[in-house]
Amino acid sequence: MTLDAAMPRTTAPAILPGSGGLRGTLSDLFWRRPQLLLLLMLLPPVLWLGIVYIGSLFALLLQSFFSIDEFSGLINREFTLKTYGDLFQAANLDIILRTVTMAALVTLASAIIAFPIAYYAARYARGRWKALFYLGVMLPLWSSYLVKIYAWKLILAKEGILTWLLAKLHLLWLLDGWLSLPIVGGNSLSVSFTGTFIVFVYVWLPFMILPVQAALERVPGNLVEASSDLGASPGQTFRNVLFPLALPGIVAGSIFTFSLTLGDYIIPQIIGTSRLFIGQAVYSQQGTAGNIPLAAAFTVVPIVIMGFYLWGAKRMGAFDAL
Amino acid sequence: MTSAVSFQKVSRHFGSVRAVDAVDLDIAPGEFFAMLGPSGSGKTTCLRLIAGFEQPTAGSISIFGERAEGVPPYRRNVNTVFQDYALFPHLNVLDNVAYGLMVKGIGKLARQKAAEEALSLVRLPGYGARRPGQLSGGQRQRVALARALVNQPKVLLLDEPLGALDLKLRENMQDELKSLQKALGITFVFVTHDQGEALSMADRVAVFNDGKIMQIGTPEDIYQRPKTRFVADFVGSSNVLPPDFVQRYSGQHRWGSLRPESIRVGRGAKGDGVAARLVSTNYLGATTRLALDADGLRLHAIVPAGTAMPEEGEAVVLTFNREHLHLMDEPT
Numbered sequence: 032m033t034l035d036a037a038m039p040r041t042t043a044p045a046i047l048p049g050s051g052g053l054r055g056t057l058s059d060l061f062w063r064r065p066q067l068l069l070l071l072m073l074l075p076p077v078l079w080l081g082i083v084y085i086g087s088l089f090a091l092l093l094q095s096f097f098s099i100d101e102f103s104g105l106i107n108r109e110f111t112l113k114t115y116g117d118l119f120q121a122a123n124l125d126i127i128l129r130t131v132t133m134a135a136l137v138t139l140a141s142a143i144i145a146f147p148i149a150y151y152a153a154r155y156a157r158g159r160w161k162a163l164f165y166l167g168v169m170l171p172l173w174s175s176y177l178v179k180i181y182a183w184k185l186i187l188a189k190e191g192i193l194t195w196l197l198a199k200l201h202l203l204w205l206l207d208g209w210l211s212l213p214i215v216g217g218n219s220l221s222v223s224f225t226g227t228f229i230v231f232v233y234v235w236l237p238f239m240i241l242p243v244q245a246a247l248e249r250v251p252g253n254l255v256e257a258s259s260d261l262g263a264s265p266g267q268t269f270r271n272v273l274f275p276l277a278l279p280g281i282v283a284g285s286i287f288t289f290s291l292t293l294g295d296y297i298i299p300q301i302i303g304t305s306r307l308f309i310g311q312a313v314y315s316q317q318g319t320a321g322n323i324p325l326a327a328a329f330t331v332v333p334i335v336i337m338g339f340y341l342w343g344a345k346r347m348g349a350f351d352a353l
Numbered sequence: 354m355t356s357a358v359s360f361q362k363v364s365r366h367f368g369s370v371r372a373v374d375a376v377d378l379d380i381a382p383g384e385f386f387a388m389l390g391p392s393g394s395g396k397t398t399c400l401r402l403i404a405g406f407e408q409p410t411a412g413s414i415s416i417f418g419e420r421a422e423g424v425p426p427y428r429r430n431v432n433t434v435f436q437d438y439a440l441f442p443h444l445n446v447l448d449n450v451a452y453g454l455m456v457k458g459i460g461k462l463a464r465q466k467a468a469e470e471a472l473s474l475v476r477l478p479g480y481g482a483r484r485p486g487q488l489s490g491g492q493r494q495r496v497a498l499a500r501a502l503v504n505q506p507k508v509l510l511l512d513e514p515l516g517a518l519d520l521k522l523r524e525n526m527q528d529e530l531k532s533l534q535k536a537l538g539i540t541f542v543f544v545t546h547d548q549g550e551a552l553s554m555a556d557r558v559a560v561f562n563d564g565k566i567m568q569i570g571t572p573e574d575i576y577q578r579p580k581t582r583f584v585a586d587f588v589g590s591s592n593v594l595p596p597d598f599v600q601r602y603s604g605q606h607r608w609g610s611l612r613p614e615s616i617r618v619g620r621g622a623k624g625d626g627v628a629a630r631l632v633s634t635n636y637l638g639a640t641t642r643l644a645l646d647a648d649g650l651r652l653h654a655i656v657p658a659g660t661a662m663p664e665e666g667e668a669v670v671l672t673f674n675r676e677h678l679h680l681m682d683e684p685t
């Protein structure tokens with residue numbers, strides 16, 4: 032009847048012949064032995080990671096156990112912990128402390144700013160607004176890092192737009208008051224730690240927003256309703272449900288913001304005081320000073336700090352909800 | 354007596370969609386009330402209006418005599434068992450159950466004791482240390498129930514709580530829910546699209562369609578005396594009979610309904626009754642369902658299994674007791 036007309040019965044065999052040739056044979060082989068395909072796919076990246084990446088890291092680690100001869104400026108290739116001892120000189124310890132404090136503050140500020148944006152994107156934005164969100168978050172990443180930093184230098188300069196805006200709003204006293212504070216202040220925002228902080232937060236913020244948004248996206252909306260239904264105020268729902276479930280995303284984001292701040296040497300070079308951060312110290316030790324062992328030892332510092340950070344986050348249960 | 358839940362001309366519109374349209378409803382304290390309807394009929398929105406997740410576009414809602422518009426969910430002494438349970442994945446079972454008491458600031462020992470008791474009530478004692486992910490669907494359902502009951506709500510809302518369970522478990526839970534409700538005396542409002550569930554569990558049933566309530570009544574009312582074609586068709590798939598047909602048997606030109614089990618099927622082409630042809634038979638275990646064609650009118654009959662059956666395509670004669678023919682209010 033009509034069914035036969037729509038789907039005529041065929042005389043095709045139950046098992047089709049192989050397509051033959053090298054491609055057909057390989058397809059069948061990979062289907063029967065999926066591990067072989069996996070091996071072939073993983074080999075190049077594993078070799079790349081293993082030799083180029085881990086290898087150079089190891090070479091770096093090795094360098095940090097050498098020391099420099101202070102008179103000749105030559106590298107003494109004998110195992111010693113002297114270079115690590117140098118890290119604990121007051122000036123170097125200052126650099127480490129300054130960098131870690133900055134990285135922690137930048138991470139905290141990024142998390143606080145990122146959460147509402149990520150929450151909106153995960154909960155409410157749909158269709159066109161979602162596309163706009165991704166565009167807005169990613170757009171700053173498309174333009175050159177240097178251009179953005181120089182743009183910020185102009186914004187934060189004494190003659191810059193921020194000072195002009197605050198003057199128009201009759202709020203200049205606020206800026207002057209802040210700049211007169213010790214440590215965070217300075218002649219203008221562009222030569223103060225506050226300026227460095229603002230630019231760090233601006234540049235790394237997308238790396239915090241995206242993982243937090245991904246984590247919040249995975250929290251079913253009815254958990255928020257269930258919490259509210261059981262009598263939790265919005266604040267209690269945030270503390271007891273949203274925050275714990277978003278924590279893996281916040282930790283993932285903070286790994287980016289924290290480690291990127293620890294290693295960056297361009298932002299504090301262009302915006303901020305003349306006091307050094309770890310990245311700048313590495314740069315100057317391996318460049319002008321020619322002290323490769325000390326530069327290597329400085330580089331190990333962020334690695335060790337990140338190791339402790341991840342260990343602590345795991346102990347706090349940051350990855351339990353994964 | 355004040356109603357547990359009272360709706361006066363309540364509407365909830367989403368843009369141009371009238372999810373709930375001028376609904377009047379009174380649920381008595383201690384009642385087991387079922388909201389029955391197909392998906393998109395507005396029954397779940399009504400439940401969410403009681404819980405406070407939705408606010409009415411128009412009309413007023415009161416819970417035990419107190420106005421509920423603009424009151425957030427966390428200030429309503431009403432708890433919900435969600436369709437997919439909505440257990441907190443990062444908390445163990447005991448902390449899930451104790452959650453409501455925790456946010457009310459009840460001390461750790463007291464709330465854990467109460468949570469243990471609630472778990473015993475739903476027959477899951479000693480499951481407190483497990484994570485929700487380690488439980489089966491039926492166990493999660495019980496945890497969700499315990500988590501709601503531990504707060505001693507004035508009204509318990511259940512949103513298709515048995516939908517995800519398999520048949521055997523569902524029947525067990527139906528019995529358990531019913532006896533639990535009797536023992537606790539809490540008002541239960543139960544949303545379902547399964548008419549069997551609504552009829553077997555509820556004291557009263559509201560049948561929803563297109564955001565409106567078609568009929569409210571006891572299960573027997575709804576089943577035996579449907580007011581509209583929709584109710585007759587949706588609840589137990591009654592045979593809906595057109596006015597011309599009904600007039601021949603009752604003398605009144607109105608829509609009628611006839612339960613499939615009220616039809617007797619006799620062999621042969623002649624006899625005092627409706628001449629029809631057997632289209633197909635469906636074996637259902639205890640009964641057999643027959644599809645019949647009476648001169649273009651499609652009818653269903655249900656006969657006990659083991660009855661001598663005519664062949665498919667054979668001519669049959671249908672008879673029924675005229676008292677079983679129910680006349681509906683719906684205008685013709």
